[in-house]
Every structure is written in C-alpha cells, then in structure tokens.
Amino acid sequence: MVECNYHFLDTNIVLALILPNDGSKSESAKYFTKSSHEKYFSNTAFKEAKNVINNWRRVSLKIIDCIKNYLTQNLINSQNVNTHFRKIKELFLKRYHDDDFPENMKKENFENVITIFFNDYASEIKQILIDDKVSELDAFSKDIRDAFKQLHNDLISFLDNLICISFVEENTKLKELIAIGIHKPDNVLINEAFVLSSFLNQIVGFVTFDNGILNYHKEIIKLFSSKIHVLSPIDI
Amino acid sequence: MLEPVDVTSKTMDDLVKFLFFELKENNEPISETQMQKLIFKIKMELGENHELYEELPYYWYIHGPFSEVVRDSFNDIKNNFCELRAYNKVILKKQHDDFKDTELVDNFSEIVKISLAIIHNQNLFDNIVKHVYDRYAPYKVMIPFKFEIYQTANDNRFSQNFDVDEYVDIFYKCESQLPSDKYFVNFSEIYSQLCINLDLINDKGIFDENWRFLRNLIKELWTTFAKGLRVKSKDNYYNYEIDVWDQKFEDNLRILSQFVDKTEILTNYNTQSNNNYTSSQKKILNTTIGSYLRG
Numbered sequence A: 001m002v003e004c005n006y007h008f009l010d011t012n013i014v015l016a017l018i019l020p021n022d023g024s025k026s027e028s029a030k031y032f033t034k035s036s037h038e039k040y041f042s043n044t045a046f047k048e049a050k051n052v053i054n055n056w057r058r059v060s061l062k063i064i065d066c067i068k069n070y071l072t073q074n075l076i077n078s079q080n081v082n083t084h085f086r087k088i089k090e091l092f093l094k095r096y097h098d099d100d101f102p103e104n105m106k107k108e109n110f111e112n113v114i115t116i117f118f119n120d121y122a123s124e125i126k127q128i129l130i131d132d133k134v135s136e137l138d139a140f141s142k143d144i145r146d147a148f149k150q151l152h153n154d155l156i157s158f159l160d161n162l163i164c165i166s167f168v169e170e171n172t173k174l175k176e177l178i179a180i181g182i183h184k185p186d187n188v189l190i191n192e193a194f195v196l197s198s199f200l201n202q203i204v205g206f207v208t209f210d211n212g213i214l215n216y217h218k219e220i221i222k223l224f225s226s227k228i229h230v231l232s233p234i235d236i
Numbered sequence B: 001m002l003e004p005v006d007v008t009s010k011t012m013d014d015l016v017k018f019l020f021f022e023l024k025e026n027n028e029p030i031s032e033t034q035m036q037k038l039i040f041k042i043k044m045e046l047g048e049n050h051e052l053y054e055e056l057p058y059y060w061y062i063h064g065p066f067s068e069v070v071r072d073s074f075n076d077i078k079n080n081f082c083e084l085r086a087y088n089k090v091i092l093k094k095q096h097d098d099f100k101d102t103e104l105v106d107n108f109s110e111i112v113k114i115s116l117a118i119i120h121n122q123n124l125f126d127n128i129v130k131h132v133y134d135r136y137a138p139y140k141v142m143i144p145f146k147f148e149i150y151q152t153a154n155d156n157r158f159s160q161n162f163d164v165d166e167y168v169d170i171f172y173k174c175e176s177q178l179p180s181d182k183y184f185v186n187f188s189e190i191y192s193q194l195c196i197n198l199d200l201i202n203d204k205g206i207f208d209e210n211w212r213f214l215r216n217l218i219k220e221l222w223t224t225f226a227k228g229l230r231v232k233s234k235d236n237y238y239n240y241e242i243d244v245w246d247q248k249f250e251d252n253l254r255i256l257s258q259f260v261d262k263t264e265i266l267t268n269y270n271t272q273s274n275n276n277y278t279s280s281q282k283k284i285l286n287t288t289i290g291s292y293l294r295g
Helices: A013-018 A025-034 A041-073 A080-094 A107-120 A122-131 A135-162 A175-180 A186-200 A219-223 B009-025 B032-046 B068-081 B103-107 B109-119 B120-127 B128-138 B140-153 B163-174 B182-204 B206-230 B236-266 B278-293
Strands: A006-011 A036-040 A161-163 A206-208 A228-231 B059-063 B063-064 B081-085 B087-090
Touching: A006 A013, A006 A186, A006 B103, A013 A041, A013 A135, A013 A186, A036 A041, A036 A186, A041 A107, A041 A122, A041 A135, A041 A161, A041 A186, A041 B163, A041 B182, A041 B278, A080 A107, A080 A122, A080 A228, A080 B140, A080 B163, A135 B182, A135 B278, A175 A186, A175 B032, A186 A206, A186 A228, A219 A228, A228 B128, B009 B068, B009 B087, B009 B103, B009 B109, B032 B063, B032 B068, B032 B109, B032 B128, B063 B068, B063 B128, B068 B081, B068 B087, B068 B206, B081 B163, B087 B236, B103 B109, B103 B128, B109 B120, B120 B128, B120 B206, B128 B278, B140 B163, B163 B182, B206 B236
Parallel strands: A006 A036, A006 A206, A036 A161, A206 A228
Antiparallel strands: B059 B063, B081 B087
C-alpha cells in the first residue's frame, strides 16, 4: 500500500467518531488514535455533515408528526394496532414515492433507515397508539431535538482536531467522477482532495467508510494519476 | 414559452363590480387583500368543475391566494368609482345599479347566492384571510409558518415582546411539517440549518440583541418559501410564468443560504463529551444517522 502522509477525511469518518455508541465508531476512533497523519477536512464536508444531522432530525420529527396526525384521525386499540402501525409507515414512505432522492438522500438508503426506525421503535409507537398519548409524542420530539442539537455541538467542537479548509470551487474532475459513478457531494469532496494534493504537491489519501467510493479505488487512482488514493480507516 | 390560456377579464370585472355593489348596500368598505381572498373563496365554493373556475385564476404567494386579474379589476373600479373609507379600504362613492345587472349575474345565479352568504357572514368576512389559509392552504405548515413565524417577525421590533423559547418551539414544529415534495428539499435544508442556529443563539442568550438581523432573515425565509409555493400551487393561466418564477426561487435560495451562513457566527458551541447523551438520545441517533452511515 502507498504511504500517504496527508489525509482528506470524508464526512462519514467524522460523523462516525462523534456519534455515541455507533457501530463504526470503534474503527473511526482507532483510526484517530493510531494515525499520526495530517488530517484535512473541508468546508464542503463540514456543511455536508451538518446537512446529514439536520436532515435526519427533520425526518425524525416528520415521522412523529405523521404519527400524531394519524392518531387524531383513527380509533386504535390493541386488536388493530399492528394494521395501523403498518399503515403509518406506508403513509410516510408514500410521501416520497416519486422522488429518487428523498430529502436529498439515496432512495434505497433512505427507505432502509425508515424501516429500521419503525422496527427499532415498534413497541414504543404501538403503545403510544393504543394509549392515545399525544403528550408522549411531544416528549419524544423534544428528546429528538435535544439529541441532534448535542450532536451538532459535538461536530463543531471536534473540528478543533482537524485542519479545516475552504476551497475555491474548481470543477477539475467533477464530470469524470460522475462518469465513473461517483455523484454529488462525493465527487466534490474527492475533487477537493485533488486540489489539496496539487497545492501540497503530495499524494493525498481520501479516507472514507463509503463502499460506494472504496469500490472505485482503481478508477480514482487512474483518473488522478496516482495523486489520490482512496483508503478505508480499517486498513490504516 | 407557454401562452396564457384564453381568459377574458370581463368575468372578473363583472364579479368585482357586483361585489362592490353589494358591499355598498351593506356600507362595508374593502381592501384589495380582502377582495382577493373573497373572490378566491367564491371560486373555491363554485368548485373545480364549475365553468368559471378557470376564469378566476389564482396562485398562492406571500399573503395567500393572489390573482393579478383581481388586482387589475379592483384597481380599475377603485381608481374610477371609489373613495377611501379606512386604512387601505375603499367603498363606492355612490351606488351604481348597472354594476348589479351584468351578464355574469344574469347567467350564474349561484354566484349571487355564494357572494351574499360570505358578505353577510360578518365573522367570515372580517377573518377571510385566516379562513382561506385554514381551509385551503396547499400545505398545513403554511398556517403556523405565516401566522406565527412570519407574523411575529413582521410585527415585532423587539424580541422582548414575545416568548423566544416558544418561538423556537414553533420553528421546530414547522420543521416537522415542511413539504416532502422534492421541489422544496433545498429549501428544507436551509430551513433546518436556520432552525438549529436560532435554537443555539437562544441558548447563548443573544437572541434579543440580534433580533433586528434575525427578523429580516426570517421574513426572507417565508418570502423564499412563497416564491417556491407559487410555482407549485397555481392555476394553469399562470403557466407562462413558470420558468421565470422557478429561476427566482432558485436565486432566492442562494441568497437565503448565504444569509443563514452568517448566523453561524452568532452561535456558541460548547464542548461537551458524549457522556451527556441519555440512552434514548443515543438510540435515536444510532437508529437514524448510525444506520444511514452503515448504508
């Protein structure tokens, strides 16, 4: 493996580290502990990280609002709760049926998380539906707001550990990246890593958990004449 | 470029004349805003299948349903036959019997019935703006967004005049009701960033001293939303405007985003360890963002 002394971090590396008890966190934490490479993070990645946090807060609050509306219009008891629970999930997903990028996310990924949400909270939601307790939904909303606010604060605080830089928009290889299957915002971040590489006159490692980028390692090396290498923190 | 559908302004002129006649009978002055909403209400009562529905063309905008055809007809009558009675409200100087005897009234008696029912219902007439929002707004978020978020920013020079904690709560409430329509997704991202920034500015205790900047930004937030709204919620008559309106919405989003970025400077971030998360908070973050990162 080529040694890169300069690392450009993808959004998911930082989010995985600051997320409490996340499955990827140990890998991300190990990377930050053992790697002494110079680490760069861009304003674009920072904005993307904030968008991920904001978008999931908004979606979570929308789900609660959807449940609340449903609850005010339907009589639910322990006999029919499973049917109503399933209908709420279907109703929520139906809002996005003609959208390939719901809430600016890949559809498959978005729908997968919504399914996990309804699975993880199945018993709590069903109990609220049976008890007809809107006040518990309000408390849930408040908890969501506080959790995401804390995460937002932790993101900002963590940036002190990185070299955070702002790039003038350069469209050097954006179209070529799209051509090999890497779309916005990933192509913008990889392009920024290349601008950094040119500025430092060094090989830069683009560190990411995203298999959608890691799988294109060879194509990216070729496109950037070996100036950019895509690395997984697990392999560092 | 799409051409406007063939709509004669005569229908609207006749309706405005008839309404001015009946309002004079009741000694009731009217503003343009009220007239806009009154005719919109008549249109909605006539229903989509009525042959006049398309001849009363509207789009939703900053202050609710708006029709350029109503504005033109209203101004013609106002400038030639009316006197100012109260702030922004006008009434016919003298009664004009010919305003009542129009082709429209002769051919569509239901218009007379619907119009009189609204004008004679004082409570409905006085609250017609709020009524059309409550009853017909294309998205339910528009009601708290317009009447609580926008109105508070528009009406208050000082934030000491209202409960800021409650105001931030309403921001989150509206966030939970933002349209899921993909046309508004970039607006939603900007909205959400402003929402968290306002919460943090409030936590820092500097909401009051920055209110003059924030209130203009919040008014711009609603105006930008309205620019997108008119693209999505309009009658076919206005199809010829759609490219220009769409571009104006995009332009406004860009400017709004830059303004929201400026609020970042006002936010104060306190370093706190992850130990401060409760177990329920850890769960929600891992269910959503954690699952999202795992793909």
